[in-house]
Amino acid sequence: MIKYELTAEELFIIDLLFLASAEERHPEYLCEYVVNSKVHLREILHSLQEKGIILKSWKLPNTGEKFDPETIVFNKNFINNYKKYSAELGIEFFNAYPSVCIINGVEAPLKNFAKKFNSEEEFYFAYGKSIGWNPETHKKVLDLVQWAKDNNCRLINMNICDFVISKMWQSIQELKDGGGTITFDTMQTI
Known part of the structure; x- marks a missing residue:
């Protein structure tokens, strides 16, 4: 959190994105959290891109567009650091x-x-x-x-x-x- 200046909610969303990935195949947790918490997922994804966690080349979906969490491309340096610290x-x-x-x-x-x-x-x-x-x-x-x-x-x-x-x-x-x-x-x- 300190290295990437993450909020607790951003870190939690990252964990939910990992659970929704092709390897884990549990997108329901992310969906349930977004619906029940009224979180603005697009804003958080944009913030994660700005912080270099999600690659800028990944196309952020527009408001109202279908979002597939399996398409997210994380920065390899972030993944290495995440594994290191987790x-x-x-x-x-x-x-x-x-x-x-x-x-x-x-x-x-x-x-x-x-x-x-x-x-x-x-x-x-x-x-x-x-x-x-x-x-x-x-x-x-x-x-x-x-x-x-x-x-x-x-x-x-x-x-x-x-x-x-x-x-x-x-x-x-x-x-x-x-x-x-x-x-x-x-x-x-x-």
Whole structure:
């Protein structure tokens, strides 16, 4: 809000526009809010264009024209900043990571972020920073975590903080690709 000088209503409309997008497909929330709050959506959309959140090349509908929220084109820099500050990527990662694993017959919790971070938000920010707030990298990490869970991969037996700090998804990728493993017999090496 501070960076883009947004009002609370503008930020709320942005969230409703994201919900109405082609990915989410819930335009009913935006419609219900506009009808019940008597908000002047056109004015807010114009303000969002002026603030550089919606591209100026997007044609703002005239009063009385049908409005399709799926046509809105957001500024890529704004989207990157939104993902960065909303913690959306970190929350998705946290939810995808396993909560518990069994090590030598004992259950061990894996989602204790308090061991290294002061708050959930701080952890979410650290995860986002470690992947450069890149949605493609984020999807790849989620896919690798799922692959590791499905294949009983032992590389996912560590605390979530250690996993992020060490970027363990890179090791899982190596393992998935068939490399990165060394096998040795400890009894023979002694």
